[in-house]
Amino acid sequence: MGATxxxxxxxxxxxxSELFTGHTMFLTLG
Incomplete structure (x- = not known):
């Protein structure tokens, strides 16, 4: 239970974190 x-x-x-970095990357390049 704890491991899961x-x-x-x-x-x-x-x-x-992936979504956050992708969003900031998009805003920076955009």
């Missing part, structure tokens, strides 16, 4: 929650949390953080 940790993995899910890590995936969410990675996905969020």
């Amino acid at each position: 929650f940790g993995i899910a949390l890590t995936l969410v953080i990675i996905a969020g």
